[in-house]
Amino acid sequence: MRITVIGRGHVGGALARRWTAAGHDVTALGRDGGDATGADVVVVAIPGDSIAVGLDKIAGLDGKVTIDASNTFGARPPGYDSIADQVKAMIGGPTAKAFNTNFASIYDAVDAEPMPPGTLFASDADARQVAEQLIRDAGFEPIHLGDLAKAPLLESLIALTSTLDRGELGPFFYRFNRPGELAARLGLDPS
Numbered sequence: 001m002r003i004t005v006i007g008r009g010h011v012g013g014a015l016a017r018r019w020t021a022a023g024h025d026v027t028a029l030g031r032d033g034g035d036a037t038g039a040d041v042v043v044v045a046i047p048g049d050s051i052a053v054g055l056d057k058i059a060g061l062d063g064k065v066t067i068d069a070s071n072t073f074g075a076r077p078p079g080y081d082s083i084a085d086q087v088k089a090m091i092g093g094p095t096a097k098a099f100n101t102n103f104a105s106i107y108d109a110v111d112a113e114p115m116p117p118g119t120l121f122a123s124d125a126d127a128r129q130v131a132e133q134l135i136r137d138a139g140f141e142p143i144h145l146g147d148l149a150k151a152p153l154l155e156s157l158i159a160l161t162s163t164l165d166r167g168e169l170g171p172f173f174y175r176f177n178r179p180g181e182l183a184a185r186l187g188l189d190p191s
Contacts, residue, residue, distance in 0.1 A: 003134070004029060004039035006058055010104040011069050012045030015138060018107060022137040033057025041065045041130050042091065045099075048072025048083040048155075051090070061091045065130050068151070069099035071158045084122070084151035094126035097151040098135060098142075101161055103171035110139035110173070115185055117173030118143045120157070122150035143176055 001024045005012045008030040016028045027039070036042050037060030046054040048070045055061065068084040080086040088095040098121035110117060119140040123131050124147065135142040145153065165171055175182075183189070 001025070001130075001133075002038055002040045003027070003043060004034075004036040004041075004058075005043045005045055006036075006054060007043075007045035007069075009045065011099060012043070014104045014107040015043060015045065015069070015099065018110075018138045019134065024137065029058060031057075034059070036060040036064065039064060041067065041134070042093075043067045043069060043134075044087050045069040048077070049074060051077065051083060051086050055087070055090050063093040064091055065093050065127050066091050066095045067099070067127070067131055067134065068095060068097050071100045071155060073158065073162075076152070076155070081149075082151035082155050084148055084155075088124075088148065094124040095148055096121055096123035096127040096131035097148065097154050098123075098131050099138075100154055101157050101174075102140070103161070103165065103173075106171045106173065107138075113173060115175065115182070116141040118175045120145055120154055122146055122148055122154060124148050141175065 003024050003026045005016045005028045008028045016026045020026045042064045049072050068087040070083050077086045084097040101120050119135045120143045122145045132142045
C-alpha cells in the first residue's frame with residue numbers, strides 16, 4: 001500500500017517505520033508540506049490544534065482514505081464534533097480515527113509482546129478495512145468501536161491515558177478480550 005504520513009514526530013515517525021518494515025511504500029511529510037497525490041491512504045499525525053495549517057500545506061489530499069491519529073489537549077475544533085470530523089471535512093474521503101490511544105514511545109516494544117496489544121478505532125464503513133489492515137501491520141489488534149461518530153470518545157481518552165502514564169503505570173499497552181479468549185490464544189488451560 002502507498003501511505004503518506006503527515007507528521008514526522010513521535011506518532012507519525014514511529015508508524016512510518018513500522019509500516020515500512022511491514023513492506024508498505026511510506027512517504028512521511030513534515031512542516032514543509034508536500035504532495036500526497038499517489039497515496040492509497042493518508043495518515044494525519046500532527047497536533048490536533050494544527051490540523052488546518054498542516055493540511056493546507058499538502059497537495060493531492062482530495063477524497064483520500066484517511067486515518068486521523070491526532071489528539072488535542074484543548075477544546076475540539078470550532079464547528080466540529082471531533083478532530084476526525086475536521087480532518088474528514090478538509091480531505092473529503094472516508095475517514096478513521098486510530099492510534100491516538102497508543103503510546104508512540106513504546107511502539108518499538110510491540111513485537112516483544114506475546115499477543116498484539118490493542119488499538120481502539122472508529123471509522124466510516126469505507127475506511128474500516130484499510131484501518132484494520134494498517135493497525136495489524138503496525139503490530140496491533142484492531143478494536144472497532146463503530147462509526148466515526150465515536151471519534152469524540154476516542155479523543156476524550158487522552159485525559160485518561162495521560163493520567164495513567166504520569167502515575168505508576170507509565171506508558172502502557174492495552175488489550176481487551178472476551179472471557180477465556182486470552183488463555184485460549186496463549187494455549188493455556190482456562191480452568
